[in-house]
Amino acid sequence: MLNLFEITDPQNSIEWMLFLTRKYLGMFIEGTGLTLYIATIGTLLGFVLGYVVGIIQDLGSSTGDPLVKRVAIRLAKLVATLYVEAFRDTPMIVQAMIIYYGVRQAGFEMTPVVAGIVVTVLNTGAYMAETVRGGIGSIDAGQREGALSMGMSPMKTMLYVVLPQAFQNVMPEMANTFLTNLKMTSVLNVIAVQELFMAAKTVGGNYYKYFESYLVIAVIYFVLCFAFNQVFLLVERHMRDTDDYALAVEYLEGD
Amino acid sequence: MDEAILNIQDLGKSFGDHEVLRKIDLEVHEGEIICIVGSSGSGKSTLLRCINRLEHQTTGKVFFHGHEVGDAQRDVNEYRAKVGMVFQSFNLFNNLTVLENCMLCTRKVLHLSKEEAFGRAIEHLKEVGMAPFINAKPSQLSGGQKQRVAIARSLCMNPEVLLFDEPTSALDPEMVGEVLGVMKQLASTGLTMVVVTHEMAFARDVSTRTVFMDRGYVVEDAPPSELFTNPKSPRTREFLSRYLAA
Secondary structure (H helix, E strand, C coil): CCCHHHCCCCCCHHHHHHHHHHHCHHHHHHHHHHHHHHHHHHHHHHHHHHHHHHHHHHCCCCCCCCHHHHHHHHHHHHHHHHHHHHHHCCCHHHHHHHHHHHHHHCCCCCCHHHHHHHHHHHHHHHHHHHHHHHHHHCCCHHHHHHHHCCCCCHHHHHHHHHHHHHHHHHHHHHHHHHHHHHHHHHHHHHHCCCCHHHHHHHHHHHHCCHHHHHHHHHHHHHHHHHHHHHHHHHHHHHHCCCCCCCCCHHHCCCC | CCCCCEEEEEEEEEECCEEEEEEEEEEECCCCEEEEECCCCCCHHHHHHHHCCCCCCCEEEEEECCEECCCCHHHHHHHHHHEEEECCCCCCCCCCCHHHHHHHHHHHCCCCCHHHHHHHHHHHHHHCCCHHHCCCCHHHCCHHHHHHHHHHHHHCCCCCEEEEECCCCCCCHHHHHHHHHHHHHHHHCCCEEEEECCCHHHHHHHCCEEEEEECCEEEEEECHHHHHHCCCCHHHHHHHHHHHHC
């Protein structure tokens, strides 16, 4: 059998894809690694930011609170709103440029990878904040009242009662965000991050075989996203409540 | 006369132009079981929610052991821990099991040890006959079971007063009995209770005082033996005759 990866004189697109894959295997692997790295770190930190901002946007203050606290809450909410709007209403590719060149112009050193992570975190945070706010809003007001009526502080109520339930509702959207980020890292090639897209661009340029080169990374993106999606579906199924529970027979009375 | 646990003075509540509560004066003493009755929209539930501070009154004051309940969040939290509330729609925490529902607030608010919180939870779940269901989630229980767990959850806080906001109104007729049974049993232990209800038989047989509310006013406040047999206000008479005829 002909070993498909031993092609030295590729004749058609399939053969070119195999040829390029073999020849630049290291570059594709490194690109995949960096793409995964930025997407993972960026998404996880973005989630944290998103939850914090989402909770801030949901804060309320009672009339009995000291003036300082009320002003602080108002200010925090204003900043949160401005941030969310700024990042939701501009393209990520433009944000990448502005942050990367802006930081350099201000006289600070920032590697493209760090800039890429920062952009991903800020972008994810903005979208996630809205998702979290929606998730919090979807929880019945009675859940909150049940906790408050027993003396739980609003913050503890959020932490132990509202957020765990909102989290479950928001789970599918969080998985979605990660997949989006996995693909959106491709725009970071504009600030010279050596991720997958950049790898394809470079490889394609070497032989003027752009079509085949981008097809290679399309396959890689597809396999990654498909695989992660299956994992997320499994996790989601696992987290769903079962219909069974064990009766605590030791407390049964009567017989 | 002994000092009141709760003393509500000149309480008023408006939602926009709509005046829901007007000039409410009410005292709750230790061991009393006060049933608040009246037609829908008379302000009964809003009064209860104002007492627990889930609504903020527009005018008037609430005193707890002679001290005004302040506006600061910390004071409100402390006060609520001593004044429990049972809701029409149960409001059990859907993400937690029956046992966890009964332990969360004793752990996080009263800072009891795990053993102590567990002990209290089992004690009160036994009291309402729900101990075998400690591993169940609220979604796996019937309405009557949920309400009994909700009552146990409130009892775990050792409240000085327990407020009931139409605890049986969301239940099937068959389940009303089991919840009222638990409440009667609680009443016999000397727990101070304020119960908003449409169950006239319960009010008549169990309460030590029955309060009739109409259009935001307390119209009549008397022992049930008086209020049910010899109501003073024509409005009370009209309300009762409609209920007793039905």
